[in-house]
Amino acid sequence: MNEQNLVIAALKPLLAEHLDEATIAKLIETPKTSDLGDYAFPVFQLAKIFRKAPQQIATDLVGEIDQTNFEKVVAVGPYINFFLDKPKFSHDLLQTILTAANHYGDADLGHQGQVPIDMSSPNIAKPISMGHLRSTVIGNAIANILTKVGYQPVKINHLGDWGTQFGKLIVGYKKWGSEAAVKADPITNLLKYYVKFHQEDVEHPELDKEAREWFVKLEAGDEEATKLWSWFREVSLQEFMKIYDMLGVKFDSFNGEAFYNDKMAEVVQMLADKKLLKESRGAEIVDLSAYDLNPALIKKSDGATLYITRDLAAAIYRQRTYKFVQSLYVVGNEQRDHFKQLKAVLKEMGFAWSDDIHHIPFGLITQGGKKLSTRQGRVILLEKVLNDAVDLAQKEIDAKNPSLANKEQVAKEVGIGAVIFHDLKNDRLNNFDFNLEEVVRFEGETGPYVQYTNARAQSILRKAAVELNADADYTITDAAAWDVLKQLAEFPDVIVRASKEYEPSVIAKYALRLAKNFNKYYANTKVLVDDGEKTARLAMVASVSQVLTQSLALLGVQAPKEM
Numbered sequence: 001m002n003e004q005n006l007v008i009a010a011l012k013p014l015l016a017e018h019l020d021e022a023t024i025a026k027l028i029e030t031p032k033t034s035d036l037g038d039y040a041f042p043v044f045q046l047a048k049i050f051r052k053a054p055q056q057i058a059t060d061l062v063g064e065i066d067q068t069n070f071e072k073v074v075a076v077g078p079y080i081n082f083f084l085d086k087p088k089f090s091h092d093l094l095q096t097i098l099t100a101a102n103h104y105g106d107a108d109l110g111h112q113g114q115v116p117i118d119m120s121s122p123n124i125a126k127p128i129s130m131g132h133l134r135s136t137v138i139g140n141a142i143a144n145i146l147t148k149v150g151y152q153p154v155k156i157n158h159l160g161d162w163g164t165q166f167g168k169l170i171v172g173y174k175k176w177g178s179e180a181a182v183k184a185d186p187i188t189n190l191l192k193y194y195v196k197f198h199q200e201d202v203e204h205p206e207l208d209k210e211a212r213e214w215f216v217k218l219e220a221g222d223e224e225a226t227k228l229w230s231w232f233r234e235v236s237l238q239e240f241m242k243i244y245d246m247l248g249v250k251f252d253s254f255n256g257e258a259f260y261n262d263k264m265a266e267v268v269q270m271l272a273d274k275k276l277l278k279e280s281r282g283a284e285i286v287d288l289s290a291y292d293l294n295p296a297l298i299k300k301s302d303g304a305t306l307y308i309t310r311d312l313a314a315a316i317y318r319q320r321t322y323k324f325v326q327s328l329y330v331v332g333n334e335q336r337d338h339f340k341q342l343k344a345v346l347k348e349m350g351f352a353w354s355d356d357i358h359h360i361p362f363g364l365i366t367q368g369g370k371k372l373s374t375r376q377g378r379v380i381l382l383e384k385v386l387n388d389a390v391d392l393a394q395k396e397i398d399a400k401n402p403s404l405a406n407k408e409q410v411a412k413e414v415g416i417g418a419v420i421f422h423d424l425k426n427d428r429l430n431n432f433d434f435n436l437e438e439v440v441r442f443e444g445e446t447g448p449y450v451q452y453t454n455a456r457a458q459s460i461l462r463k464a465a466v467e468l469n470a471d472a473d474y475t476i477t478d479a480a481a482w483d484v485l486k487q488l489a490e491f492p493d494v495i496v497r498a499s500k501e502y503e504p505s506v507i508a509k510y511a512l513r514l515a516k517n518f519n520k521y522y523a524n525t526k527v528l529v530d531d532g533e534k535t536a537r538l539a540m541v542a543s544v545s546q547v548l549t550q551s552l553a554l555l556g557v558q559a560p561k562e563m
């Protein structure tokens, strides 16, 4: 339901000769204060056509407008102000929401087109970083949002399971590692070897040479190298799965970089056939100066392939496999140039679909103002963050609601929900400084606040214990409900905007605002008092709960019914 359409419908018969529907829609404004109505239409543009003063035009049009759907329509200076018919609005809206249930806000922008979403994509043998957490939760939310508007997302974890770092890791393991240590605590120990490698190679540059040789061996399929590599991959993935399980994120594919090993020769051949490859100091590059970009390094002088070569193979593979309508890469802003290069090379290769590739960047997480760095061992361990958040939630519950059933489950949903929501509530491109207390805060603009508001709505409904069926009368005349009702009606537009901007924060901000509006309403209104509008008020409470639950679900956050 979109009330703006009522305004368009009222204006169209009068203006059809002069303005088309899209232009009318674009001109409609939302007044700052509700005493000026719910919508306003400025008539300046019509002054030339009607050869009259705008004030006069507004007054004349108001005289002719069909006002059946409105409480009133008035001219205020050069504006026509529309006041929606609140009783009718509330009834229609609540009926729509209760009938549609979880489908309220569904749209069909995507016509079921497939959209691979490259997300999470951590590197084997290293801990999942905060950056990977961001990619995971942002990608997951975008996938949910795209599903809601009619696309078929394909969530791909493009694991960093190939590259020169595996040469370093093998050298590190062979020099300082043991099977027992890796088995006991895989990521911690593998990371240790990697960090030590970088400390040692400052004084022992020969280590670098050894590492390069091991990687070349790995690319050639050497047995020992392959065995170590696949073992590192397996134990790392097991650790990653623990975190994905905690976050409740599932993937459709774990085809990582190594998956493209046998698909790169074709790409290199295609580049050669199209005469795009150039030699530069023994390496093979694609010149991108026409795009104002650095050259794309396709093959090193020792024959080793590179990150971008694997990404080229992956892009082509995804196009062939999914016939995608869009192909997304949820990866940190610091890889902006890499994705520009990727698109540019594909464009040079003559693939028109390169225009459907979108890098969805996000901001950096720093700690104490400093960049995090795996190499220097400055990392935030995600598993610890999640566990701490759950512990904190558990303490909150023990203090506030000790008799709650399912306490442990709720603590998980609240603690982890807090971390996810914290990540999604700001524009994704914003940088932020990591601070555990901040992440697991439960008051203010947080996930637990939205969850708590929903649980409160649920408790009102439990207390009332009435059955809400779609054909009851849901007319609300109380002005105090107006902000909540109008916001409920915005939900479909909010989803469309979030999907077009690939911006989950649009939904997080919406949920926070709805929670605030609802709490304000609830503080001043006796919902359960027995008068003619009680059922309608309960329908509104149920609708708020439904829309909050859906908003949280789109973000990948659970909504416990009690907390």
Ligand code: ARG
Binding pocket: 118, 120, 121, 122, 123, 158, 159, 160, 311, 314, 329, 331
């Ligand atoms: N593994 C990479 C990293 O941690 C991210 C991979 C992103 N995806 C891609 N197709 N390049 O930086």
